[in-house]
Amino acid sequence: MSASYPRPYAVDHPHQHALEGHALDARPGAVLLARSPFYPGGGGQLADRGTLTWNGIVRDVVGFEHSLDGLWHLIAGDMAPAGLIHLQIATSFRQLMCEQHTVAHLVNSAVYRLFDGALLTGVRMTDGTEFSVDFDLTKLSPEQLRAVEDAVNAAIADDRPVRAFDMNYDDAQAKDGLFRAKSVAPPRQPNGLIRIVDIDGLDQQACGGTHLASTGQARRIRILKVDNKGRQNRRFRIGLTD
Structure with missing residues (x-):
């Protein structure tokens, strides 16, 4: 049975882009922190990019490790x-991820x-203006695509x-439409x-990702291809349009 980790602080505070704090633990190339503005990635959303600074030293964050005590930040060096x-x-980059996820x-x-009720089969966000969303579908007409767009x-x-x-996990499972992915779902x-x-x-x-505060903050879209x-x-x- 896999461990159930606390959800990232960034999920509930998507517009907080900086924090300060002391390490819970550290090792060469990594530090454990109780709170972090970084989203570590998941559900098709890419992990945040950024830096850690201490005693005048600045290092890029290059990855993350989950822990029951917090989030390990892996740094260059x-x-x-x-x-x-x-x-x-x-x-x-956070703004782009919030936009694509919304x-x-x-x-x-x-x-x-x-x-x-066609179900989601995958999401692939990117660092550009194009990303993809997969669905359990057999065929589509041009008219149907225009209707989606x-x-x-x-x-x-x-x-x-x-x-x-937040709601009770079992209650959410019993309600139609709250779980939309065909094979995976946010964990309890x-x-x-x-x-x-x-x-x-x-x-x-x-959903366990970060989002915009309102849909109007997103750019209009085009469905480029299926x-x-x-x-x-x-x-x-x-495609996100200008």
């Missing part, structure tokens, strides 16, 4: 951080509604608030709860 540590994420929810919502852009234009709340938290992301009046689903990735898997290639 073999120094062991000590004293007061300043953590700073790359703000523009748009992915909008695409998911439109596909789920227009294709009789129009629904997403309408939700962006509506500027709907995006919020999150140590307290028996699951985080639900709510796009006001439009969509609710279990690839066949198996007999019953279609990859939507999404």
